[in-house]
Amino acid sequence: MARNFALVKSIAEFQGLRPEEIMRELYNGFQELTAEQMSSEQVSAWHGALPHLQKAFALLPDRVLVVLEYTLPMSNERIDVVLLGCSPEGKAQAVVLELKGWRKVYYLNNSLDLDNDLVLADDEVRQHPELQVLNYVGKLNYSHSAADRFAFVGCTWLYNLPPRELTFRRVDAFWQGQAEEFGQYLRNHLAGPVKEEDAKAFLEGYYMQTPRLLEAIRKNFDALRQGAIDALSVSGFGPSEEQVKLLNEVQKAVESGERVCYLVQGQPGSGKSYLAVLMLLRSLKNVGQFHSQNNVAVLGYRNNRLINTLRKVFRECSPGLDIVLKFYSTGRGKNGLAEGDPQSPHFCLAIYDEAQRMTEKNIRVAMQRADVTVFFYDEAQILNAEEEGWTENFKKIAEELEIDLRERTLSGIYRVQGGAAYHGFVETVLTDPSQAKLPEGLNYDFRVFTDIREMLETLRQKANQSRSKVALVAAFTESPGDREKPLEKSLKNRRIGCPLYSGFNHYKDTGLDIYWLMDEKEQYPAFWYGGQSNDLTHCASIYGCQGFEADYVGVVWGRDFCFRNAQWELGENCEDNIGRPSLKQLFSQARNGDRKARVLALRLLINRYRIFLTRGIHGTYVYCEDEATARFLREIASSKGGRSL
Known part of the structure; x- marks a missing residue:
């Protein structure tokens, strides 16, 4: 199994090394993790942070584990530091820490409005660290295979900034000169070492939708549904009759455990993107009633503009919920939903929007990613010569894989008033x-x-x-x-x-x-x-x-x-x-x-x-x-x- 981290040490080991020795191991581990060299900016940031970390960690038990540059499974996001130990009550606990070496920071609108999720830090526009931490903790809760073992706590340390340069409401924040206070905070959460089996489950963790995701969907369904419609469809348009029929047909296929592929064609304005999101939400909301497996449903895009906008809508409803939205093709051939090992992870339902932009290789992997696969596509929206999402290619590959292919057409026009x-x-x-x-x-x-x-x-x-x-x-x-x-x-x-x-x-x-x-x-x-x-x-x-x-x-x-x-x-x-x-x-x-x-x-x-x-x-x-x-x-x-x- 591929490693998810650049470096892991016990507190005793971490404190016993000089910062330059830690840096050398971290640099090599980062290259093994990402197949890339650490940038000069990353090296400089870690050089500045390590002495502060060693000072704060002095109060922690020796066998608490320090994990640096931890990559969220099936994601390109990396967490600066995760500390693994147990709470004073003896339960497994993971503290998620976002480090910031910023020396100056301002709200872009010069206010302390927490709805402003962007700040100007050292003359660069950056995300508010509170939102970063909430997203990390949310993704761990919703999609990490060890989520049921751990309680996750999020915090940030802005070690070069004087107190209260930013406002935090939902995440604990520490500032310049607060190494001792931060160390005591960590000790209050991590009173002892993590069990070996729990540490192994976290470090070897993989992407898996947990029951907490289903609870979050149920809790936020109305707001999430409204947000998705506002972003992708005409305000006030509920699903049409033909859309409801398709939703029900796909849902029944998921419930019965069929292995089937739906090929859904629709011209611009027929509601493909809207229906894809609605299908995702409906499956996540209801599937817990009839399925025991955890990897329920996922929605894949290639359009990075669209997925980033939709992720913003999802995050506003519940931090971390956007984990169910994936790129189906990353261009690197192994990290996308329609790339790499077609069986790991495996889902009950995989939905692909704008599937006309897939290559034949993408189509082949995508058809094996789930029991029920739904492709929304429009041949008339193929943009480039390398895109191979033609009807004949879907049919040919389904036949080769011996997968039941069902063709459906969205005939309505819902976007354009004309x-x-x-x-x-x-x-x-x-x-x-x-x-x-x-x-x-x-x-x-x-x-x-x-x-x-x-x-x-x-x-x-x-x-x-x-x-x-x-x-x-x-x-x-x-x-x-x-x-x-x-x-x-x-x-x-x-x-x-x-x-x-x-x-x-x-x-x-x-x-x-x-x-x-x-x-x-x-x-x-x-x-x-x-x-x-x-x-x-x-x-x-x-x-x-x-x-x-x-x-x-x-x-x-x-x-x-x-x-x-x-x-x-x-x-x-x-x-x-x-x-x-x-x-x-x-x-x-x-x-x-x-x-x-x-x-x-x-x-x-x-x-x-x-x-x-x-x-x-x-x-x-x-x-x-x-x-x-x-x-x-x-x-x-x-x-x-x-x-x-």
Whole structure:
């Protein structure tokens, strides 16, 4: 079994070593744990922390265990320190410690509001340590195989900060100069050594959903359900008849212990993401009544923007509850839900959203991860050449594995107010443009603007006057994106403004300065869930809007997909270098006469613009950077009641 920690010592051993000796063992153990070298920042942090720890640990019994850099099972999160011992009553106890060597810290909004989960620490935006500790303790309680053996206690030590620089309500915190007080606190919780069998169970622990998770789901179900709907679906829409039928069918399969795979296809707006979350919650809530095994249900995504936003919703209901949301593919081939050993861990139910983005290898592992597997997918939303979630691939692999495959289709349209009529219009525009016209009586606000400033002003009016949620999305053109901070200072991140990375002077003299969203953990949840999309200072690419929606969405139609000679053609610019081959590479191959590359690139672009044009619940506003494409779309928008501005 792979180790979960970088270093473990008894207090006697730990106190008997010099800090540099501990550092040497910790460095080597970290490399064995992660297959990576510790960064210079991590080395510096541990060098600063170790003398403080040895001072505080002086009061602890010799046989209490010190565990450094402990990795939560089936997670990439590592806890700085876990101390294993027993309480004064003789029960196994684990103290979870988050260390902070910060020298200055401020609330971002200059208040002591604990709802503010971000702080500015040593000039970097960081998560409030209280939330970190609560999440660690929650995940240990909810998903660690030794959870029933231990009581978990969370605390933090900000050893370079004077007292009360931050406010803590639910976690005990200690400060600069409080080594003795902290040591006494630890001694009060850890009065003696941990039993050998308990220590072994923790150190060799694995991911397992415990009965405490089911209790938390039951306790928080209503709030959690409401939060998930707010994040992923139209406010006020309960499950439809066809959705309820599918929920019941899957639930019965789980209850009966069948080995079956559901292949659920649905176009944009059919409620796939909403239904996936509802299916997860329902299974976790009820499965304890008819199943004895602990690994109940799990939901997998590839979209890191979507999963980080959804995790935020779950964490707000109960810290640690987001452990049931997993990446199905990490890109490293072994840590995702659809990677590595397909039988360990094994679940009653595994749900995969956006399964069209899977490779054949992902599909094969995913089908074996659970007794009942549910794939939600849409071939029309495949974004890159390497994605292989086609219907024929699911069928082929299920047949090879001798798994019963049941195909289902979500026929309803629930996101977009215009319903099937608007979706049909979008499909005609993209696949048969000569026949495109707005349907009569369409209950949907579709407009094409000649001035992007007017489109932005219209979105602002919607946000201010009707309290609508608005958002801006843009074609992956002109700027490739850059993760180096500060994000707003990089030319590669400016998408609308002047100058642009591509040299395109389209926005000269507009005064606009709009950037890509780049930070999946902070920017995207704040944008889609926290309301910052209404600021219209940032825009999402195709990878950052799939699975999300707003009341009104402004689409910047780029120079990648252009209307020429009465048909769609590859345009002059594409900066999307994601995938093998990437869309940018397909553009290059097509220009060199590769007809297959041209056909594939056009197919992927149609999928992308279908997604762009179906993010808006009540309306979609379009601005084109290519004039010929703009003329064509303005002509369509002027037909049968559409608006061209």
